[in-house]
Amino acid sequence: MRTKFWRFAYKEEALTAILASSSLVFPDLSRWPQAKNCSEEAIICDLRVGHFVLLANFNSTAETGTVRGVGKIESIENSTPKVQWKKPVPSWVLNPDPRGGVAQWNKEGVFCFDVNPAKRYKLDALTKKLFPEN
Numbered sequence: 001m002r003t004k005f006w007r008f009a010y011k012e013e014a015l016t017a018i019l020a021s022s023s024l025v026f027p028d029l030s031r032w033p034q035a036k037n038c039s040e041e042a043i044i045c046d047l048r049v050g051h052f053v054l055l056a057n058f059n060s061t062a063e064t065g066t067v068r069g070v071g072k073i074e075s076i077e078n079s080t081p082k083v084q085w086k087k088p089v090p091s092w093v094l095n096p097d098p099r100g101g102v103a104q105w106n107k108e109g110v111f112c113f114d115v116n117p118a119k120r121y122k123l124d125a126l127t128k129k130l131f132p133e134n
Helices: 012-020 040-046 101-107 115-121 123-130
Strands: 002-008 052-059 064-077 080-086 092-094 110-114
Touching: 002 115, 002 123, 012 052, 012 064, 012 080, 052 092, 052 123, 064 123, 110 115, 115 123
Parallel strands: 002 052
Antiparallel strands: 002 110, 052 064, 064 080, 064 092
8 A cells, every 4th residue: 555655766966956946856767667657747647735755865785765855745736746845854764674675765766655664664753743734
């Protein structure tokens, strides 16, 4: 079962610009030819207002994902998501399960977290701290 939490890989040198924008910036999806989420259009169709985007790159040596930006989808108009970005301080370090999660991080530049990993990473609590409800 899928959640409202998405992982988007990003270019390190683009992080500051992404966080200063209100745009959803896609990684070069051709870098992950085996990915399930291989088109921007299909991904946008699955995104909803209130979903969270974790800008997270994967360190294959340490087998960890580091989240350096978190965005909340505020609206989607004409297939263009508007995002409110925040920077978690300190960065969040996620440890995917070696029995399947590591492979997904390696194979997919964009993916929606399943329920169990999202619970294990405490993504609901972490995003509520960054984006408290008014």
